[in-house]
Amino acid sequence: MEIVAKPWPALWALVLGFFMILVDSTIVSVANPKIMEGLHTDINSVIWVTSAYLLAYAVPLLVAGRLGDKYGPKNLYLIGLSVFTLASLWCGFSGDIGTLIIARVVQGLGAALMTPQTMAVITRIFAPDKRGPAMGLWGATAGVAMLVGPILGGVLVDGLGWEWIFFVNVPVGIVAFVMAWRLVPTLKTHDHKFDLLGVLLSSAGLFMLVFGIQEGGTYNWGTIAGPLSVWSLIIAGIVFLMAFVVWQALNKGEPLVPLHLFKVRNFSLANASITTMGFTVTAMSLPLFFYYQLVRGMSPTQSALMMVPMALFAGVLAPFVGKLIDVVNPRYVACLGFVLMSASLLWASSLMNPDTPIWMFLLPSGLLGIASSGIWAPLSTTATRNLGPHEAGAGAGVYNTTRQIGSVLGSAAIAALITARLAAEMPAGASSGTGGVEGQLPEFLRAGFATAMGQSMILPAVVVLLGGFAAAFFAKPRSVDAIYAEFDQAKRQPETGKPASVNQQH
Template identity: 85%
Template sequence: MEIVAKPWPALWALVLGFYMILVDSTIVSVANPKIMEGLNTDINSVIWVTSAYLLAYAVPLLVSGRLGDKYGPKNLYLVGLTVFTLASLWCGFSGDISTLILARVAQGLGAAMMTPQTMAVITRIFAPDKRGPAMGLWGATAGVAMLVGPILGGVLVDSLGWEWIFFVNVPVGVVAFVMAWRLVPTLKTHDHKFDLLGVLLSSVGLLLLVFGIQEGATYDWGTIAGPLSVWGLIIAGVLFLIAFVWWQAINKGEPLVPLHLFKVRNFSLANIAITTMGFSITAMSLPLFFYYQLVRGMTPTQSALMMVPMALFSGILAPFVGKLVDAVNPRYVAFTGFILMSVSLTWTAALMSPETPIWLFLLPSGLLGIASSGIWAPLSTTATRNLRPNEAGAGAGVYNTTRQIGSVLGSAAIAALISARLAAEMPAGAAGGATGVSGQLPEFLQAGFSTAMAQSTLLPAAAVILGAAMAIMFAKPRDVSAIYAEFSDSVDAPESVTRQR
């Protein structure tokens, strides 16, 4: 373990870049109506701007964690930051929806190179009993970025245009590069082989599954072309992912996912829980912003300001939660956070009608901020507490991958559900493309649209209940001295360490 005397400057340098890439996971949601208008496209196509980014972000995470181990987390972080910043320029200059989606893929690849390095560095430069505050900051960054992203997006869209939600990354990326170059230490590398078959199976499986779910409504859940069908794609995606897990189990070399990590109860539970969190955070924002802008006639900035209570409570409380999880069992904190999040989203859905006083939405927004502050740090601390130095990159890659897979599936599932509920609740022919929609919907369409968005919001509310179930099953955190003993006694024996955990 390469504990450094002053790890906090390095952490702050990494947090800036991590904040930027997480903002880009949610910043587009508030700009969707304006992008639809500016690029003359429809709802399903514009949701691909988010899904493409999340998919390109999720798929390479397992590999990039290993690349960080092999070539150094600092080096890979800087390469990823460069790719991300240049891709942001490309996004801003896109003149059609296809180009924008392609540029977002490049952005996602850069983000995938960066993310595991932040968590791996924390694991390697902070002692296990000092990681609570560090993970609190990391968790606060994730929570605040994913909640503040829409607010920043709203201000930029209204004042400068939707392109600036991407252009703003350029100066931030330059500053983040200089800070990381100067402040992040160069850590010892670990040689790794690369599981190319595992990369292929997981990539194809995720792509087929996400495309099938998101595009299902477009093809009425039937035939796409010739013998190719939506359900065929989904089933094929699931089979590829099953084959991926099977290959990881029998691979005698160095598998992409070290399955022995999942023998650690808390690591497994935390990965399932963070998947539900990624799913819900991504899924909740799309129906909410469509409702605010198309039913209530809000500007992007006005709709984004409805998230201010969420961001304030999350940002203020997260550092305190980071300290709390070092003193109490994290399961109680995380369980409470998940339950409050489900209550908040259900409350929001119940309020969605054209007549509801708009200020009432600030109440569940504040509750959602309180809830999210109690989720990020407890989950990340629980997942990483027992990781050994040579498992840091792989463990961080797995954890971040599951979170991003949750986000990808959340984006795809909410797109499919929105399309289905619009078809069911809107007048015949009115739920179609909504191509180039701008401003408030006609009054006779508002009730049906509101109902469809409310029903869609119940999906993330239900998903986080699974996260609560995982959190309440967390085992009591182990004594730090025992972890140190295992690190020193079993440096090159992950299986023996796993059996003792």
């Protein structure tokens, strides 16, 4: 552990870049209708703009955490920030949907290099008894960024065009680079081997699973080409991911995922919970903004302003939650947050018809912000509290990867569900006619489209409850003195050949 005298300036520098990359996870949702119109594409294709980013973001995270340990988190952060900023410029200049999707893949790779470094630096420069407020800020940044993204996107799309949701990253990226260069300390590095087979298995498995789920409706859940079918692709993806887990257990060198981390009860449960959170935040925004713009005829800015109560409550309450979880069991705060989030999504779903007074959607939006403030910081604190300094990079990589995998699956699942519900609720042939639509749908299509979007919102509402169920089993946090005592004891023990892990049973 490398405690520094003034860690907060470094944290603020990292938070700026972290905020930017998380904003890009959700900022596209409000711009989707305008991208469809400008690039003359359909709903499923435009959702790939989000899915491609999230997939490219998720797959390299485990390697990125190790690269940060080997070459220094500051160096990896600056490289990732440079890639992300340049790819943002490429996104803005894209003239067709294919080019935009490719540029988003590169942007996601840059984000993957950055993200694990932020959490690893917090773990290494803050003492365990000082991490609560630091993780509170980190959690608040994650929550607020993923909620503010659509608001910022709406203003930019209406004022300057959809391209500017990407161009805006360029000046922010330059400022973030200068701040990180000056304020983030250079930390000690640790030599690592890289599990290339693990990278190949996890990458192939995740891609096949996501592609199969998202494109299933396109191929009517049947044949893609020759003997290859949607279901064979999904099954193959699951088999590859299972083979990845088996290989991690058998690998006697340095596996990509140190499975011994999952012996720490709270680490395992926090990873399960954050996966559902990533799924939910990504999945809920797509049907909501399609409803606001295509059914209610709202502009991107108007629809984004419906998120203001959510962002305000999340931003104001998150710092208080960061302090609260140092004295209260995070389990209680997180469980309440998950239940309230599910309730807010079901509430919004019930309101989604063409005639609901639009102001009524502000109420579940506010409840969603309250719920979000009680989830991010408790989960991140619970995940990292009992990890040793040598596990910081790997633990941060695993935690961020599971969140991103949840986001990828959420994007793919909601795309498939939206396609299915549109086919069921819209007049025959009308569901395929929404591609390239300009402005509000014709009146005879609005009721069916609204019903389909409302039904789609039920999926994230159910999934987020699973996160609350996992959080309900968090073990009671242990004192910092007890954690230090175990670190000291582990250092005094003779070498066993196995990595030491603090509080494995807890």
